[in-house]
Amino acid sequence: MKKIVxxxxxxxxxxxxxxxxxxxxxxxxxxxYAEARKAGAILKKHGIGFDVAHTSVxxxxxxxxxxxxxxxxxxxxxxxxxxxxxxxHYGRLQGLNKDEITEKFGEEQVTEWRRSADVRPxxxxxxxxxxxxxxxxxxxVSDEDLPMTESLIDTEKRALQYWKDEIVPCxxxxxxxxxxxxxxxxxxxxxxxxxxxxxxxxxxxxxNGIPLVYELDDDLTPLRHYYLGEEGExxxxxxxxxxxxxxxxxx
Numbered sequence: 001m002k003k004i005v006x007x008x009x010x011x012x013x014x015x016x017x018x019x020x021x022x023x024x025x026x027x028x029x030x031x032x033y034a035e036a037r038k039a040g041a042i043l044k045k046h047g048i049g050f051d052v053a054h055t056s057v058x059x060x061x062x063x064x065x066x067x068x069x070x071x072x073x074x075x076x077x078x079x080x081x082x083x084x085x086x087x088x089h090y091g092r093l094q095g096l097n098k099d100e101i102t103e104k105f106g107e108e109q110v111t112e113w114r115r116s117a118d119v120r121p122x123x124x125x126x127x128x129x130x131x132x133x134x135x136x137x138x139x140x141v142s143d144e145d146l147p148m149t150e151s152l153i154d155t156e157k158r159a160l161q162y163w164k165d166e167i168v169p170c171x172x173x174x175x176x177x178x179x180x181x182x183x184x185x186x187x188x189x190x191x192x193x194x195x196x197x198x199x200x201x202x203x204x205x206x207x208n209g210i211p212l213v214y215e216l217d218d219d220l221t222p223l224r225h226y227y228l229g230e231e232g233e234x235x236x237x238x239x240x241x242x243x244x245x246x247x248x249x250x251x
Contacts, residue, residue, distance in 0.1 A: 001215055001217065001223065002171045002174060002216040002218070002220065003048075003176055003177075003214070004167070004176075004177040004178070004213075004214050005050070005177070005178045005179070005212065005213050005228075006179050006186050006190070006211075006212040006214070007039055007064060007068065007178065007181075007209070007210075007211055007212070008181065008182065008186055008206045008207065008209065009028065009032065009036075009060040009061045009063075009064040009181070009182060009208065009209070010028050010029075010031065010033065010034070010035035010036045010039075010060070010064050011028065011029045011031045011032035011035060011208055011209070012026050012027065012028055012060045013026045013027060013028070013029055015029070015208070016029050017097070018097055019095055019096060019097055020090045020094050020095065020096055020101070021087060021090070021094065021095075022087055022088060022089050022091075022093070022094040023058070023086055023087065023089050023090075023132070024094050025058050025059050025060075026059075027059055027060060027063065028060050028063055028064065032060070032209070033063075036063070036071075036209060037067055037068075037071055038209065039068050039071075039209050039211055040067060040068035040069065040070065040071025040072050041071050042211060042228055043068065043071075043228065044071060044073075045230065046228060046232065048176075048211075048213070048228075049072070050069075050072075050074055050077055050176045051077060051176045052077060052078050052079075052080070052170050052175050052176075052177055052178075053077055053079045053080070053177070053179070053180065054079075054080045054081075054082070054166065054167060054177065054178075054181075055080075055081055055085060055180040055181060056081065056082065056085035056086045056087070056180075056181050056182060056185070057081050057082065057083050057085075057086060057137045057138075058182070060182075061085070061180045061181050061182060062081065062180070064209070065079065065178070065180035068178070080166065082162055083137065083138060083141055084159060084162040085159065085162055085179070085181045085182070085185050087155075087181075087182035087184055087185065088150050088154075088182075088184040088185075089147040089149055089150040089154075089155075090121055090149070090150075091120060091122050091123045091124050091149025091150070092121060092122040092124050092125070092128075093121045093122070094124070098110075116151070117151060117152045117153050117198050118151050118153050119151055120149040120150060120151045120154070122149065123148035124148050124149065129146070129148050133146060152184065155184050155185060155188060156184075156188035156191070156192075159181075159185040159188040159189060160192055163189055163192070167179065168220065171216065172220075183206055186212075187204050187205075187206055191204065193214060193222050193225075194222065194225075205236075207227075207239055210227050210228070210229070210234075210239060211227065212225065212226075212227055212228075213226055213227075
């Protein structure tokens with residue numbers, strides 16, 4: 001049996017401020033730090049260890065991973081970072097307050113940007129895009145791959161490419177993997193593993209800071225999955241309700 005643990009980063013500053021986050025590189029809040037420490041302690045308590053870790057190039061996911069590995073005394077394991085595990089790029093919506101955007105453009109338009117699988121929000125300006133081009137985090141990303149905005153399908157495509165190119169080989173070598181990322185990239189991977197159709201993913205929420213464990217057979221077909229709490233396995237319905245307050249379309 002093969003095992004991988006997914007963790008969505010702890011609460012970020014923009015989560016707290018009700019803003020679209022996307023690729024803006026904001027840090028965790030104090031609560032986010034605490035969520036990461038708790039997640040690491042839970043995994044250690046239940047004897048789950050790792051051989052390798054993967055994460056995005058955004059500090060909220062990286063720091064969540066660092067904190068967890070510190071709690072587990074596993075800071076020595078290899079950590080691989082990729083922009084392909086970044087949150088969905090929300091284009092010109094990034095950094096803006098969700099309520100203010102809804103008031104300005106109307107609920108119907110904002111709902112289409114957020115929930116339609118193939119609709120992209122307005123692209124960032126050329127100046128904003130140039131800042132991404134100049135950011136050393138993206139120096140190896142080609143101009144054609146560096147987005148100015150993304151649909152959910154765009155995000156899913158790059159996340160699944162990373163899964164097949166980088167995660168699958170680790171699992172086939174029987175390495176125990178932890179992946180620290182974002183709401184939409186993790187939703188894409190769960191959608192793929194569980195065979196969820198496009199029209200069935202709207203209600204899929206990955207809560208912040210709670211380990212999601214997948215057990216896979218030798219063909220990497222899921223045998224079962226569960227969230228892990230202090231007392232052991234939890235079903236999604238057993239997760240404390242306050243965890244769900246963060247909108248599941250925002251990273």
